[in-house]
Amino acid sequence: MTEAQEGVKQKNPWHRPVILLIAFLMVIGIVALVAIAVVQNKQLPQKLKYGIVLDAGSSHTALYIYQWPAEKQNDTGKVQQLEACKVEGPGISSYSKEVTKAGLALNQCLDKAKEIIPEHQHTETPLYLGATAGMRLLRLQDEQQSQRLLNSVEKFIRLYPFNFQGARIIRGQEEGGYGWITINYLLGNFLKDSGWITQLSGGKDTETFGALDLGGASTQITFVPEGDVEPEESTLYFRLYGTSYTVYTHSFLCYGKDQALKLLLAQRKESVSGTITSPCFNKEYTRNLNVTAFYNTPCILGLPNTTQDIIKVIGEGNAEECRKHVRALFSSTDYTLTSCPFNCVYQPQVQGEFVAFSAFYFVMNFLNLTGKEPLKQMKDTIDNFCARSWNEVKDNFPKTRVKYLSEYCFSANYILILLTEGYNFTSDNLNKIQFMRKIKGNDAGWTLGYMLNLTNMIPAELPSPRSLTHTSYVTLMVIFSLFLLILLLLTLLNSRGLLCRAQKGI
Numbered sequence: 001m002t003e004a005q006e007g008v009k010q011k012n013p014w015h016r017p018v019i020l021l022i023a024f025l026m027v028i029g030i031v032a033l034v035a036i037a038v039v040q041n042k043q044l045p046q047k048l049k050y051g052i053v054l055d056a057g058s059s060h061t062a063l064y065i066y067q068w069p070a071e072k073q074n075d076t077g078k079v080q081q082l083e084a085c086k087v088e089g090p091g092i093s094s095y096s097k098e099v100t101k102a103g104l105a106l107n108q109c110l111d112k113a114k115e116i117i118p119e120h121q122h123t124e125t126p127l128y129l130g131a132t133a134g135m136r137l138l139r140l141q142d143e144q145q146s147q148r149l150l151n152s153v154e155k156f157i158r159l160y161p162f163n164f165q166g167a168r169i170i171r172g173q174e175e176g177g178y179g180w181i182t183i184n185y186l187l188g189n190f191l192k193d194s195g196w197i198t199q200l201s202g203g204k205d206t207e208t209f210g211a212l213d214l215g216g217a218s219t220q221i222t223f224v225p226e227g228d229v230e231p232e233e234s235t236l237y238f239r240l241y242g243t244s245y246t247v248y249t250h251s252f253l254c255y256g257k258d259q260a261l262k263l264l265l266a267q268r269k270e271s272v273s274g275t276i277t278s279p280c281f282n283k284e285y286t287r288n289l290n291v292t293a294f295y296n297t298p299c300i301l302g303l304p305n306t307t308q309d310i311i312k313v314i315g316e317g318n319a320e321e322c323r324k325h326v327r328a329l330f331s332s333t334d335y336t337l338t339s340c341p342f343n344c345v346y347q348p349q350v351q352g353e354f355v356a357f358s359a360f361y362f363v364m365n366f367l368n369l370t371g372k373e374p375l376k377q378m379k380d381t382i383d384n385f386c387a388r389s390w391n392e393v394k395d396n397f398p399k400t401r402v403k404y405l406s407e408y409c410f411s412a413n414y415i416l417i418l419l420t421e422g423y424n425f426t427s428d429n430l431n432k433i434q435f436m437r438k439i440k441g442n443d444a445g446w447t448l449g450y451m452l453n454l455t456n457m458i459p460a461e462l463p464s465p466r467s468l469t470h471t472s473y474v475t476l477m478v479i480f481s482l483f484l485l486i487l488l489l490l491t492l493l494n495s496r497g498l499l500c501r502a503q504k505g506i
């Protein structure tokens, strides 16, 4: 071996500790890259789970089927609505005189659930039935009858193979609270990014949206106020994904759209001939009311003072006048259960964004008023609609159900007054309300929140992260690639320098 060869060997770059360190770091870098890729792309076994909720509302019942990947049940936004089935006929409270029929009516939707959910999972699929304001009113009228009705419905549902968890009347506060959970869960507001990079940096809490629900027999408002929430009965405390929320909620029984219409018509004193005129229906519209059936609600104290069995309602089509009649509902103590609704019920100032669903959406969507139109434009649209004659309206919307169509003039004015004079939205913050029926393919309503809660699918604390979010994954990949590139360059530069020096015999 020549002296020069000996020199090159002695100065072989792989013999230097710095080069060994670089090589060691490169190996670590490669192992890290492979590990990240494996963790990120590992195929989780895809077992799907199912849950069923029956929403027994005052005007109708609907069955919802939810689905989620079993392994990810505590992640936010993983539960999806698979199916919504509308039960034929009215709400269950309408069957108080023929209780067995209430259960029977559910069979079509329950059969559908049996078809959709794989048979081997039927017995493990929880099924809940929650009844709302229609049943709350029936319970006030006749508690035993409402229990008999629920028992009969339960008996029928038990004929199905699902894991039935019982039928119950949910409280107004629960209805509001679960609606609020549903929309914020679907909007991803409880946790914007559950990736561990975000979590390590303290996590980012997002503002929640308030929830506005207008049913047939009650209406709910639920939101996180800026200041304190005072009365205990209007306060909900939630701890979700590591954040505590103090939420204001109130449910106004009798102030759903159908009961409010009854209150409105009960204000009118009928003439001797048994007719009532109302500015809240289109001109030329007439409706015959069966006095005992129509006024048979605990929201109205006593029947109207009439000898007639039938009262005829005649539309006048005047929105401005209609709003005056509606306003009276919010201050009147004559006919209502609650002696002092709205004005006397404590409510903190509305703040932040809101989602308004159910009848809020149906009515505003019909009038093309779901685009955050200014208050003036809302009023003009409603005024124009009410001023149209019933025959013209009917001809223009032949496909819309007459029951809904005939009430849009009243409903729109009711919504306007409820929002601005009941809940105290102003022309400045009315545009913070988004009227929505669905969020990412899921119906907005209390049912999803109810199921999430009862199946313990919303953890109080942050679940430990299992895999990376896409952002975290890409960031890590870029960092490690740069790291490897720099190491490679350093190695090249270093070995070239050494080689040159070796060749020169330095």
Ligand SMILES: Nc1ccn([C@@H]2O[C@H](COP(=O)(O)OP(=O)(O)OP(=O)(O)O)[C@@H](O)[C@H]2O)c(=O)n1
Residues within 6 Å of the ligand: 056, 057, 058, 059, 060, 091, 132, 133, 134, 214, 215, 216, 217, 218, 219, 256, 257, 258, 358, 359, 362, 363, 404
């Ligand atoms: N396309 C539609 C569907 C429903 N409605 C009306 O909207 C109201 C509320 O419907 P919904 O939210 O389904 O009420 P329920 O859940 O049945 O009532 P509650 O929540 O008070 O028990 C009812 O008066 C119904 O007639 C409407 O105007 N247009």
Ligand SMILES: [Ca+2]
Residues within 6 Å of the ligand: 057, 058, 132, 215, 216, 358
């Ligand atoms: Ca409802």
